[in-house]
Amino acid sequence: MRLRFDPHLVNDPFGDPGLFVDCRDERRALLFDLGDLRALPPRKLLRVSHAFVSHTHMDHFAGFDHLLRVVLGRKAQLTLVGGPQFVDQGEHKLRAYAWNVVHRYEVELVLDVLAVAPDGSGERARFSSRRAFARDGTQAFRWADDVLLDTALLRVRGGFVDHGIPCLAFVIEEKARVKLAKDRLDALGLSTGAWLRGLKQAVLAGASDDTPIDIEWRDARGAHRTTRPLGALRDVVLAVAPGQRIGYVTDLRHTEANIARLKALLGGVDRLYIEAVFLHADLAHAQRKHHLTARQAGEIARAVGAHDVVPFHFSPRYADHPEALQREVIAAWRHAP
Numbered sequence: 532m533r534l535r536f537d538p539h540l541v542n543d544p545f546g547d548p549g550l551f552v553d554c555r556d557e558r559r560a561l562l563f564d565l566g567d568l569r570a571l572p573p574r575k576l577l578r579v580s581h582a583f584v585s586h587t588h589m590d591h592f593a594g595f596d597h598l599l600r601v602v603l604g605r606k607a608q609l610t611l612v613g614g615p616q617f618v619d620q621g622e623h624k625l626r627a628y629a630w631n632v633v634h635r636y637e638v639e640l641v642l643d644v645l646a647v648a649p650d651g652s653g654e655r656a657r658f659s660s661r662r663a664f665a666r667d668g669t670q671a672f673r674w675a676d677d678v679l680l681d682t683a684l685l686r687v688r689g690g691f692v693d694h695g696i697p698c699l700a701f702v703i704e705e706k707a708r709v710k711l712a713k714d715r716l717d718a719l720g721l722s723t724g725a726w727l728r729g730l731k732q733a734v735l736a737g738a739s740d741d742t743p744i745d746i747e748w749r750d751a752r753g754a755h756r757t758t759r760p761l762g763a764l765r766d767v768v769l770a771v772a773p774g775q776r777i778g779y780v781t782d783l784r785h786t787e788a789n790i791a792r793l794k795a796l797l798g799g800v801d802r803l804y805i806e807a808v809f810l811h812a813d814l815a816h817a818q819r820k821h822h823l824t825a826r827q828a829g830e831i832a833r834a835v836g837a838h839d840v841v842p843f844h845f846s847p848r849y850a851d852h853p854e855a856l857q858r859e860v861i862a863a864w865r866h867a868p
């Protein structure tokens with residue numbers, strides 16, 4: 532089944548970690564981690580509506596400046612989401628520059644910055660180019676569930692893992708989709724149009740048969756408008772299919788608590804992007820750096836029931852034999868120890 536979002540790693544597995552998720556149907560993209568972003572052309576960065584930062588080690592956050600430079604003066608709104616102190620850290624980045632002319636730019640840029648913490652507390656603030664990116668409208672909120680973004684088509688959830696510091700792991704979930712038999716519309720004397728979105732939403736929401744569905748379309752004979760109860764349109768609905776789920780997991784220690792959290796957050800994902808920094812022969816080094824070995828990454832992919840696994844965040848020490856890391860991940864994912 533075609534995904535309604537298209538994920539790809541920003542860099543090769545030795546480059547800074549990052550996942551770009553193009554959501555064409557929503558005319559937006561999501562970005563996970565802000566390391567070296569120069570591989571993404573400006574037209575892609577301009578599509579980003581939300582950037583999620585797992586933690587603020589430099590290889591995950593140093594690209595904030597690049598992103599800001601590309602969108603400034605060209606984009607109206609960008610939401611940034613990160614862990615504890617993320618609002619302060621974003622503010623510190625903004626304070627490092629002089630902003631004496633940006634208030635005159637035709638397009639105002641508003642950064643909406645959200646910080647969430649493992650205890651369920653959250654803080655958000657806005658920073659506008661019209662006001663030299665001074666902090667504005669700081670609010671506390673409760674991060675009651677693990678949802679970080681909820682749109683008509685998808686949901687992003689996050690959970691904290693331990694990397695010596697709290698670090699967010701993410702899952703991107705496509706919402707269930709409704710398949711329609713467009714030929715059966717003809718039999719009802721109806722035609723396709725934007726109104727089908729309302730029909731799909733009513734089906735997904737479990738609306739009752741007497742729910743009125745507004746129907747509008749345009750053709751050569753002009754505009755048509757009518758209303759039918761949902762029950763009269765049931766024949767048009769062929770199936771409700773569950774959505775696909777993608778996990779993005781980096782950086783973390785190999786602990787039982789981390790594995791339990793990942794199972795709860797992203798069990799059964801269709802594809803798991805997971806760090807595999809060192810070979811298992813270098814386990815002691817991985818432990819010192821609070822990272823996974825390739826074997827541990829594969830074992831985690833197996834433990835969470837991932838249907839596909841894509842390793843990344845390889846240490847440069849393996850630059851001349853990346854296939855060793857790749858093989859170790861896949862072997863551990865496929866075969867029980």
Ligand SMILES: [Zn+2]
Pocket residue numbers: 586588694782
């Ligand atoms: Zn890190």
Ligand SMILES: [Zn+2]
Pocket residue numbers: 548588590591782844
């Ligand atoms: Zn890292």
